[in-house]
Amino acid sequence: xxxxxxxxxxxxxxxxxGSFILDLNNKASKxxxxxxxxxxxxxxxxxxxxxxxxxxxxxxxxxxxASMDSVNRLQLSIQEYSPDFIVGFGxxxxxxxxxxxxxxxxxxxxSVPTSASHDGISSPFVSIxxxxxxxxxxxxxxxxxxxxxxxxxxxxxxxxxxxxxDLVAKITAVKDWELARDEKNEYFGTYAxxxxxxxxxxxxxxxxxxxxxxxxxxRTIVEALISAGVAACxxxxxxxxxxxxxxxxxxxxxxxxxxxxxxxxxxxxGTIIMAKLHNLDWERIVKxxxxxxxxxxxxxxxxxxxxxxRALLIAQSLRPERYxxxxxxxxxxQSALHLARSVGVI
Ligand SMILES: [Zn+2]
Numbered sequence: 001x002x003x004x005x006x007x008x009x010x011x012x013x014x015x016x017x018g019s020f021i022l023d024l025n026n027k028a029s030k031x032x033x034x035x036x037x038x039x040x041x042x043x044x045x046x047x048x049x050x051x052x053x054x055x056x057x058x059x060x061x062x063x064x065x066a067s068m069d070s071v072n073r074l075q076l077s078i079q080e081y082s083p084d085f086i087v088g089f090g091x092x093x094x095x096x097x098x099x100x101x102x103x104x105x106x107x108x109x110x111s112v113p114t115s116a117s118h119d120g121i122s123s124p125f126v127s128i129x130x131x132x133x134x135x136x137x138x139x140x141x142x143x144x145x146x147x148x149x150x151x152x153x154x155x156x157x158x159x160x161x162x163x164x165x166d167l168v169a170k171i172t173a174v175k176d177w178e179l180a181r182d183e184k185n186e187y188f189g190t191y192a193x194x195x196x197x198x199x200x201x202x203x204x205x206x207x208x209x210x211x212x213x214x215x216x217x218x219r220t221i222v223e224a225l226i227s228a229g230v231a232a233c234x235x236x237x238x239x240x241x242x243x244x245x246x247x248x249x250x251x252x253x254x255x256x257x258x259x260x261x262x263x264x265x266x267x268x269x270g271t272i273i274m275a276k277l278h279n280l281d282w283e284r285i286v287k288x289x290x291x292x293x294x295x296x297x298x299x300x301x302x303x304x305x306x307x308x309x310r311a312l313l314i315a316q317s318l319r320p321e322r323y324x325x326x327x328x329x330x331x332x333x334q335s336a337l338h339l340a341r342s343v344g345v346i
Pocket of ligand 1: 118119166241242246263267
């Protein structure tokens with residue numbers, strides 16, 4: 001198992017970034033910080049100050065998208081600098097691109113998320129556009145995670161709601177994993193599965209308390225996302241976190257012409273649909289997503305009915321070896337349409 005060695009969560013912990021890195025390696029002298037323009041202007045100064053105070057030389061690298069091009073460009077500029085750590089400081093894009101570059105360059109990676117929008121903040125998995133595989137792939141787990149809840153609270157609520165979508169997804173991901181255990185004799189990690197389920201349950205049980213983007217909500221959501229990522233570290237695969245609902249989300253990205261929402265928004269819709277296929281209480285999931293302010297219909301993420309149906313039909317083919325409810329229940333156009341309508345997604 002490869003797990004994060006140090007996790008720090010709290011208001012204003014960003015100022016401790018320098019000492020946090022020295023705690024991980026007291027001989028560190030150089031860090032490469034990968035971020036986006038917005039985050040740099042919002043919190044770059046304090047981050048730089050913290051690194052300088054710890055006598056850590058820091059080079060800054062801006063990424064604008066999570067593509068293979070960005071990863072390659074970043075690798076080239078970081079390689080020469082040869083830092084002791086690569087820090088992903090920002091939302092999903094910065095964290096993913098930095099994690100991938102750190103993996104390729106075999107450098108320790110520190111995750112400093114500024115939005116709680118998905119579980120990649122602590123997992124070894126990355127989603128990069130333009131990769132061979134249409135789903136996330138395994139890199140190394142972050143060696144440290146520093147989550148400043150004050151910075152996270154400043155992110156748009158939509159991102160937080162998306163994070164909750166990625167959390168409820170663990171319900172169907174774990175069900176798919178159980179199915180693979182029962183029908184394909186696949187390895188099943190009870191502990192990792194329980195940890196992931198717990199991250200989802202806390203959202204389902206307390207969704208009404210998350211409405212107002214308060215401190216309680218942020219901390220709970222970020223802890224749940226980190227725990228879910230750690231569940232994937234323990235399992236050594238994305239199984240506890242990603243099942244048919246994620247395949248559906250990847251398929252939607254593939255078929256939809258426009259942006260089709262955020263990762264957690266798509267997997268939230270996928271979870272509603274797959275919960276119905278698993279004979280679970282899908283209405284409870286809809287209720288929780290509504291409470292949080294996450295989308296529960298295709299229209300809310302500007303996806304057309306035909307794309308939902310198409311995504312349902314091709315989802316399993318994106319990853320045939322991952323046995324899920326979509327391998328068991330073979331959908332055709334008519335049944336896919338009926339399914340998505342029956343849960344109100346279309
Ligand atoms: Zn996810």
